[in-house]
Amino acid sequence: MTHPAIRFEKVSRHFGDIKAVDAVDLEIKDGEFFSMLGPSGSGKTTCLRMIAGFDRPTAGSIFLYGQEVSTLPPFERDVNTVFQDYALFPHMNVGANVAYGLMIKGVAKEERKKRVDEMLDLVQLRGFADRKPSQLSGGQRQRVALARALINHPKVLLLDEPLGALDLKLRQQMQIELKSIQQRVGITFIFVTHDQEEALTMSDRIAVFNQGKIEQIGTPSDVYERPATSFVAGFVGTSNLIHGASAKRITGEEGTYSVRPEKIRLAYAADSFSPKMIYANGTVRDVIYLGLYTRYLVEIEGGDTLVIIEQNLRSTSMDVLKLRGQSVRLSWEKDHMTKVGG
Amino acid sequence: MANRLSAFFFRNPKLVTLLLLSLPLAYMVVVYLGSLFALLINSFYYLEEFTGLVVKEFTLSTYGQLLKPANLGIFGRTAGMALAVTIMDAIIAFPLAYYIAKFASPRLRTYLYIAVTLPLWSSYIVRVYAWKLILSKEGIVSWFVDLLHLNFALDWVLSLPGIGGSSLSLSPIGMFIAFCYIWLPYMIVPIQTALERVPKSLLEASSDLGATPAQTLRTVILPLAFPGVVAGSIFTFSLTLGDFIVPQSLGNSRFFIGQAVYSYQGTAGNIPLAAAFTMGPIVIMIAYLLIARKLGAFDAL
Amino acid sequence: MHSKPDKASWGLTLGAIGGLLFLHFPMFVIFLYSFTTDEATYSFPLPGFTTKWFGVAMGRQDLWDALMLSLQVASVATLAALVLGTLAAAAVYRSDFFGRDAISFLLVLPIALPGIVTGIALRSAIGSMEIPFSFWTIIIGHATFCVVVVYNNVLARFRRMSGTQIEASMDLGANSFQTFRYVVLPNIGTALLAGGMLAFALSFDEVIVTTFTAGQQSTLPIWIFSQLVRPRDRPVTNVVATIVILITFLPIFFAQKISAESSETEGGSK
Numbered sequence: 003m004t005h006p007a008i009r010f011e012k013v014s015r016h017f018g019d020i021k022a023v024d025a026v027d028l029e030i031k032d033g034e035f036f037s038m039l040g041p042s043g044s045g046k047t048t049c050l051r052m053i054a055g056f057d058r059p060t061a062g063s064i065f066l067y068g069q070e071v072s073t074l075p076p077f078e079r080d081v082n083t084v085f086q087d088y089a090l091f092p093h094m095n096v097g098a099n100v101a102y103g104l105m106i107k108g109v110a111k112e113e114r115k116k117r118v119d120e121m122l123d124l125v126q127l128r129g130f131a132d133r134k135p136s137q138l139s140g141g142q143r144q145r146v147a148l149a150r151a152l153i154n155h156p157k158v159l160l161l162d163e164p165l166g167a168l169d170l171k172l173r174q175q176m177q178i179e180l181k182s183i184q185q186r187v188g189i190t191f192i193f194v195t196h197d198q199e200e201a202l203t204m205s206d207r208i209a210v211f212n213q214g215k216i217e218q219i220g221t222p223s224d225v226y227e228r229p230a231t232s233f234v235a236g237f238v239g240t241s242n243l244i245h246g247a248s249a250k251r252i253t254g255e256e257g258t259y260s261v262r263p264e265k266i267r268l269a270y271a272a273d274s275f276s277p278k279m280i281y282a283n284g285t286v287r288d289v290i291y292l293g294l295y296t297r298y299l300v301e302i303e304g305g306d307t308l309v310i311i312e313q314n315l316r317s318t319s320m321d322v323l324k325l326r327g328q329s330v331r332l333s334w335e336k337d338h339m340t341k342v343g344g
Numbered sequence: 345m346a347n348r349l350s351a352f353f354f355r356n357p358k359l360v361t362l363l364l365l366s367l368p369l370a371y372m373v374v375v376y377l378g379s380l381f382a383l384l385i386n387s388f389y390y391l392e393e394f395t396g397l398v399v400k401e402f403t404l405s406t407y408g409q410l411l412k413p414a415n416l417g418i419f420g421r422t423a424g425m426a427l428a429v430t431i432m433d434a435i436i437a438f439p440l441a442y443y444i445a446k447f448a449s450p451r452l453r454t455y456l457y458i459a460v461t462l463p464l465w466s467s468y469i470v471r472v473y474a475w476k477l478i479l480s481k482e483g484i485v486s487w488f489v490d491l492l493h494l495n496f497a498l499d500w501v502l503s504l505p506g507i508g509g510s511s512l513s514l515s516p517i518g519m520f521i522a523f524c525y526i527w528l529p530y531m532i533v534p535i536q537t538a539l540e541r542v543p544k545s546l547l548e549a550s551s552d553l554g555a556t557p558a559q560t561l562r563t564v565i566l567p568l569a570f571p572g573v574v575a576g577s578i579f580t581f582s583l584t585l586g587d588f589i590v591p592q593s594l595g596n597s598r599f600f601i602g603q604a605v606y607s608y609q610g611t612a613g614n615i616p617l618a619a620a621f622t623m624g625p626i627v628i629m630i631a632y633l634l635i636a637r638k639l640g641a642f643d644a645l
Numbered sequence: 646m647h648s649k650p651d652k653a654s655w656g657l658t659l660g661a662i663g664g665l666l667f668l669h670f671p672m673f674v675i676f677l678y679s680f681t682t683d684e685a686t687y688s689f690p691l692p693g694f695t696t697k698w699f700g701v702a703m704g705r706q707d708l709w710d711a712l713m714l715s716l717q718v719a720s721v722a723t724l725a726a727l728v729l730g731t732l733a734a735a736a737v738y739r740s741d742f743f744g745r746d747a748i749s750f751l752l753v754l755p756i757a758l759p760g761i762v763t764g765i766a767l768r769s770a771i772g773s774m775e776i777p778f779s780f781w782t783i784i785i786g787h788a789t790f791c792v793v794v795v796y797n798n799v800l801a802r803f804r805r806m807s808g809t810q811i812e813a814s815m816d817l818g819a820n821s822f823q824t825f826r827y828v829v830l831p832n833i834g835t836a837l838l839a840g841g842m843l844a845f846a847l848s849f850d851e852v853i854v855t856t857f858t859a860g861q862q863s864t865l866p867i868w869i870f871s872q873l874v875r876p877r878d879r880p881v882t883n884v885v886a887t888i889v890i891l892i893t894f895l896p897i898f899f900a901q902k903i904s905a906e907s908s909e910t911e912g913g914s915k
Contacts (some may be wrong), residue, residue: 036823054816055815055816056812056815056816062802073355073356074351075350075351075355075815075820076354076815076816077347077350077351077815077816077818077819077820078347078351078815081816082817083813083816084810084815085813086809087807088807089807089809089810089813090813090815091810091814091827092832093831093832094831102814102819102827103817103818105827106817106819106827107818108821111734122419149781150817151816153816158699211759225773238765279903322688333896346823347820347821349820349821350821351821353818354821357739357740358740360739361736361739361740362736364733364735364736364739365732365733365736365748366734367729367747368727368729368730368732368733368736368752368792368796369733369751371729371750371789371792372751372786372789372792372899373751375767375770375785375789376751376754376755376763376789377751378770379763379766379769379770379771380766382766382769382770382773383762383765383766383769383770383780419830422847426741435666436663436667437660437664439656439657439660439661439663439664440660440661440664440665442657442661443657443658443660443661444661445655447652447653447655447657452795454905454906456665456671456903457905458901458902458905459668459669460665460668461663461897461901462894462897462898462901463668463672465667465844465846465847465893465897465900466893466897467845467850467886467890467893468671468850468851468852468866468895469850469852469866469869469870469873469889470675470695470850470890471671471672472670472673472743472867472873472890473869473872473882473886474671474672474674474675474874474886475671476687477674477687477883478671478674478676478684480687481686482686482687482688483687483688484674484689486689487690488688491725508738509688525667525668525671528664528668528882529668532664545782556662556785557654571729578757579757582757582758582759583759583760585759586758586759586760586761586762586853587759587761587853588761588853589756589762589800589852589873590871591851592795592873592874593873593874595869602759602761603759603763605765606761606856609768609769609857615765615769616773618765619765619769622706622759622761622762622765622766625758625759625761625762626758626762628696629757629758629759633757637726644674
């Protein structure tokens, strides 16, 4: 297909003086799992609501497979949504909830029943058709909401923080399942979340939102390893930002640089020198022993404090805690450090 | 067709709200507020004594008539009754409201709530009638007083000027009891609502800080229940002010505002004077509502 | 700790029981008196028990007429209140316009102001337009104070209903009308039932406004009122009062139970 699934052209949405979405350009490809990641109030949910049709842009245009849809009401768009609170109809059983879209379209009863069963199989809820939503667990409601949206074979499926209400274990399980369902049905998924791990796990591409604008669009590895701005570096994973005097000392240049904590190696004494590496001297200010790994806070020359994470492959808590107050030498590969804007 | 109309509605949410609102608003504004306004206008007309016809000329003379001692007496008597009923209802309502809000189990609470609100909706006239039975000369109260050999006390109370009468059912005391009874639910519900908002930890904190239960009641619970009392008093006060059924059924021949309005507009055909009389309760109520809003009582409604 | 916070003191319990008795004892008295053999006075203890007054009341055409009129008035007024109250609740729920407080205030005014104000205002307005007092003028009066009952019930239910349900329905292809039929109506159904039953009870018993807006007709409460002022048929009045209590008791009880339960289940699922 030549057209992208979704295209934003200078889309803005203002609420009074607040620019919730500020002249955003965006293209989402057919069949991809696309995440909109950002803190609350960053504009990601507003973008989703504009794609669904619950909200309309103040300015700009939205295209769905080449067709302008900016002003179409939700019931005239071939797009379905999985809501944050699932929004299941409490007065209908699971089967009627899932069949709702088909019932509205006037699909015959037997056909409806057949497709509901297929859908319930897909989300592993076979035999639940007669239950009421109130009799289901959070995870099961989530699956019903997914089935109810997918049964209509929408061109695009929107998911508004659908895993937010689940506990950690269930959330991780659902992440994997969602991804596999998406690959099976081949529908474009647009997934809104504030959880960076979730976005990194499932997405083909991620857009990082901040204050109504997109800071970076890229694959998970792009966004993680080469953050375009200091906001992205800070929001996606934890990151060390080196600037000012420290940056000048290490690289010889002004600017802001980002290094991931797990990329930094900690040496007690000067080891061998390699031109591919970057070195910095510092003092260990704090040691936090976390079982699987240890987190060190090291103040480097120039004043910045870096976080370093090392797995406790051979060391015990006694070993690592001894390091507090010691002088150390840090090193990381040049490739692992990115210059960031903003 | 339905889709196109829906799409149009969806794009014009304000228009839809306006459409939804138009019918109820038109009804309430035209019929209800319109009538109230017409009533206000009427109070500035006057009744020509000889012809018995209403003269539609602006005058304040009708209001002037309100200032006659007899009419001032009606206002004073009615307001005094409304005040007494409000205070008594607050006293009777408090223990029940407090119990429901803070001590009843959830299940019991539901049933107690229904028990309190049931009379609120039901059979106003029948409930007035009940007191006619209970308070009548040969009725239950007399029987009970007789049983306790307290006839002399009842006779003494009934002989008091101003509140006494030939029997309980024909005296201001009888009216007072019936009023208290009829408006009581209006007082219980807001007090209960106000008390339910008081977190239990607050009471525990008070006793933790060394307050005796009586001190907690006085320094914590009563002040917090007060907005509820004010909210409830809006109803008890207002409804007593305007009622004519109870005075007509249980009182003596001395008029209350409601009766005066009823008789002026009815037999006398003096709508301007009746209208001027109702402005009394309306003004008192509006002032009351404004004060109550300042005190934050609306939150407890 | 000076006292267990969960246990009411005996004084409070006694006060609460006393309040409850005061609220319900008089209804019981009426019930009792409908079986008295005393025709002329309200003597107590009852001189004897009989059920004959129910039969006498059944045979009275004026009572049947009054009862039928009351039922018709209450039904039509309830219907009007359902339509007007639901429309107003929907309008107030769906938007944050500045006048929403004013609307609630306007709707509650007819029950907050003394009934006599509404009554005389409507009477003089209807009279000055030279509309004859009839069945319909009674309805006009009753609708003013019944609307708020439906409005409050429906608005409360709207506020408890998850707003995304409506969005979900439209998202799944349903237009506004389909969404109303399949999602909104089932959600507010019991609130309509509860509000409708309360409005019915309120209208069925109303006497003050009715005395002003009725012409020569007599509703059941007006019939009772006339007996209150000039008692002629004491035993029959007792029976009629009992019947009024019974007719209004069930709808009110179920309406209250519906509201109480719907707020409970909501609280439980949170």
